[in-house]
Amino acid sequence: MARADDRAGDNVIEVRGLTLSFGDKLVHRDLDFSVRRGEILAIVGASGCGKSTLLRELTLLQPPDSGTVRLLGEDTAAMSPQRILELRRRIGVLFQNGALFGNMTALENIGAPLREHTALSHRIIDEIACVKLGLVGLGPEDGLLYPNQLSGGMHKRVALARAIALDPGLLFLDEPTSGLDPLSADAFDTLVLELKAALDPTIVLVTHDMDSLWQVADRVILMGEARLLAVGTMQEMAASGDPAVQQFFRTARGRAAESCR
Numbered sequence: 001m002a003r004a005d006d007r008a009g010d011n012v013i014e015v016r017g018l019t020l021s022f023g024d025k026l027v028h029r030d031l032d033f034s035v036r037r038g039e040i041l042a043i044v045g046a047s048g049c050g051k052s053t054l055l056r057e058l059t060l061l062q063p064p065d066s067g068t069v070r071l072l073g074e075d076t077a078a079m080s081p082q083r084i085l086e087l088r089r090r091i092g093v094l095f096q097n098g099a100l101f102g103n104m105t106a107l108e109n110i111g112a113p114l115r116e117h118t119a120l121s122h123r124i125i126d127e128i129a130c131v132k133l134g135l136v137g138l139g140p141e142d143g144l145l146y147p148n149q150l151s152g153g154m155h156k157r158v159a160l161a162r163a164i165a166l167d168p169g170l171l172f173l174d175e176p177t178s179g180l181d182p183l184s185a186d187a188f189d190t191l192v193l194e195l196k197a198a199l200d201p202t203i204v205l206v207t208h209d210m211d212s213l214w215q216v217a218d219r220v221i222l223m224g225e226a227r228l229l230a231v232g233t234m235q236e237m238a239a240s241g242d243p244a245v246q247q248f249f250r251t252a253r254g255r256a257a258e259s260c261r
């Protein structure tokens, strides 16, 4: 099984000794892992094991109790507010629930990071947002819809378009295919691979979706028992003799099996 932190020089994210509790509830202790430049790293584990919380720590939205997160070679705990703002500009996030602003159209949602982080004119922002809308496979007419007028799949696409609005070098996707039918989920995986080929971001992806893991993940981190249980490629995970790895991947269902239930 691959080590969690080999080829340290290529690492975009380095996590060392990361520990976090909410009150009495230990979320994780002493996490050590790295994310390599240009890879798609998937984080998996049972519901409630702390995957979304970990993403919040990696995206500077949740400070850990102890340990360090180095982003692009810099210790995030030592950064000035100005530096954190600069770094946020280089990070795209698709939140677990999409988290689109309900009072804005799809196009306005996609333009939100551009309005926050740049001094571009409204016209240019709308043009960039339109390009991003096209990149995720939606048409200009979809840009006029409000979140409550979008299907689940469209919602995910708009959220992805917003996450890539600033052409981030680092993209975080929290369960992007959850709630989608198998064909839409498959199309979303293809879209992620197309974006990867076109923009070459490093991607950290949280998913429960076995098909997504096989299709897009270069490496997988399995979390559980408040720690990192295993790291490796899907081939390594599938061949692992580790009981915790076997149990997770045996009980996790493929998309096809889910749809037949």
Ligand SMILES: Nc1ncnc2c1ncn2[C@@H]1O[C@H](COP(=O)(O)OP(=O)(O)OP(=O)(O)O)[C@@H](O)[C@H]1O
Binding pocket: 022, 025, 027, 045, 046, 047, 048, 049, 050, 051, 052, 053, 054, 096
């Ligand atoms: N702001 C918070 N305050 C208190 N507890 C929290 C907070 N955020 C998360 N938790 C708790 O931390 C634990 C991990 O939650 P998290 O959302 O990270 O899990 P997850 O692995 O993403 O689960 P799922 O697969 O269901 O999305 C849960 O017990 C949750 O209740």
Ligand SMILES: [Mg+2]
Binding pocket: 051, 052, 053, 096, 174
């Ligand atoms: Mg979650």
